[in-house]
Amino acid sequence: MPNKLALLITFVLSLFLASPTQAKVITQEKGNVSIPANEVINDDLFVAADSVDISGTVNGDIYIGAGTVNFSGKVSGDLVIGAGTVSINQATIGDSLIVGAGTVTIDAQSRIGGSLLAGVGTLDNQARIGRNFMAGAGTIKLNALVNGEAMLGSGSLALGPQAMINGDLTYATEEKLDQAQTALVKGKVTQYQAPEVKHWDAQKRSAKLALRVISFFGVLLTGLVILWLFRIPVVAAAEKINLKFIPSLGWGLIIVFVTPPALFLLAITGIGLPLAILGGLLFLIDLYVAKIFASLALGKALQRYFNWQKLSVPATFSIGLVVYYLLRLIPGIGFFVHLVALLTGLGGCWLSCRTRIRT
Numbered sequence: 439m440p441n442k443l444a445l446l447i448t449f450v451l452s453l454f455l456a457s458p459t460q461a462k463v464i465t466q467e468k469g470n471v472s473i474p475a476n477e478v479i480n481d482d483l484f485v486a487a488d489s490v491d492i493s494g495t496v497n498g499d500i501y502i503g504a505g506t507v508n509f510s511g512k513v514s515g516d517l518v519i520g521a522g523t524v525s526i527n528q529a530t531i532g533d534s535l536i537v538g539a540g541t542v543t544i545d546a547q548s549r550i551g552g553s554l555l556a557g558v559g560t561l562d563n564q565a566r567i568g569r570n571f572m573a574g575a576g577t578i579k580l581n582a583l584v585n586g587e588a589m590l591g592s593g594s595l596a597l598g599p600q601a602m603i604n605g606d607l608t609y610a611t612e613e614k615l616d617q618a619q620t621a622l623v624k625g626k627v628t629q630y631q632a633p634e635v636k637h638w639d640a641q642k643r644s645a646k647l648a649l650r651v652i653s654f655f656g657v658l659l660t661g662l663v664i665l666w667l668f669r670i671p672v673v674a675a676a677e678k679i680n681l682k683f684i685p686s687l688g689w690g691l692i693i694v695f696v697t698p699p700a701l702f703l704l705a706i707t708g709i710g711l712p713l714a715i716l717g718g719l720l721f722l723i724d725l726y727v728a729k730i731f732a733s734l735a736l737g738k739a740l741q742r743y744f745n746w747q748k749l750s751v752p753a754t755f756s757i758g759l760v761v762y763y764l765l766r767l768i769p770g771i772g773f774f775v776h777l778v779a780l781l782t783g784l785g786g787c788w789l790s791c792r793t794r795i796r797t
Contacts, residue, residue: 463484464486470487475494478495480497502518520538527547538557540560548564550567566583568586570588570746585605588605608629657730676786697717730783737757762779
């Protein structure tokens with residue numbers, strides 16, 4: 439219930455912060471939201487509900503937060519879903535599918551024009567993927583064409599008879615890869631061994647991982663909403679991080695050390711207490727969104743390195759965020775990754791704002 443309430447508040451706030459011409463927003467705390475096959479929406483679409491059923495056409499991007507999602511329509515841009523159960527049938531997705539869910543099934547009549555990025559419990563994909571396939575799941579079944587590369591981590595991985603990966607396959611599994619005889623990987627196949635977990639430590643690790651997953655989807659949803667509302671300044675901050683990484687790191691360090699004492703001195707004057715409280719709240723918000731700037735910067739760096747020219751900004755951010763959270767899981771360097779992201783995010787935001795003020 440708290441997650442649904444937070445999602446509802448986010449969408450309600452977006453109604454006041456954005457012009458109605460920028461997107462269509464539908465929120466319904468209980469019941470079903472349905473868009474029939476004959477309905478056409480020439481805008482981005484945001485939906486928050488218990489269950490969502492979309493059969494119509496959306497000329498834009500779609501963002502869905504729900505318990506159950508059934509999608510059999512057409513979307514010209516990205517389809518972003520956070521849900522318990524997702525079923526995609528006879529659908530056309532013009533760009534990327536980004537999904538976080540318990541169970542996801544995609545039939546063979548569906549088409550994904552861009553990449554498939556997924557963090558799920560169980561994923562069964564029968565649909566053709568136009569670019570790359572990146573997923574972390576308990577179980578992954580692939581029985582379709584992947585035009586680019588595949589990077590997969592799961593408990594079990596199965597490549598069906600219709601599976602074909604035109605690029606490289608990089609995977610890590612707890613069980614042996616189940617590959618049909620006719621399944622084909624044209625690029626290089628690289629396997630990483632999943633680390634063994636001691637039985638006594640498994641429960642603790644599972645709880646920690648669950649908290650990380652919840653944190654990931656919270657940041658993902660927040661970042662996508664922020665990109666929708668403030669895309670130009672956020673992209674500018676990410677570009678500033680990539681262009682001036684060391685200065686961003688340095689300015690971030692200065693901000694972290696200078697801001698708390700400055701706010702304290704302002705508070706003890708008495709008359710400056712309200713301003714200190716407001717500044718403190720803004721500083722805490724900046725600390726949270728810094729990882730959003732850093733993740734977008736990381737995604738853009740990966741986009742340039744792998745020459746993923748057709749990736750949209752939300753997809754680029756999602757890839758960067760996935761890699762950021764994976765790096766944080768590595769023992770010994772996870773803390774430093776978090777620290778660098780925090781500092782560069784703060785510094786990049788400051789440098790971007792300073793540039794905009796000067797111009």
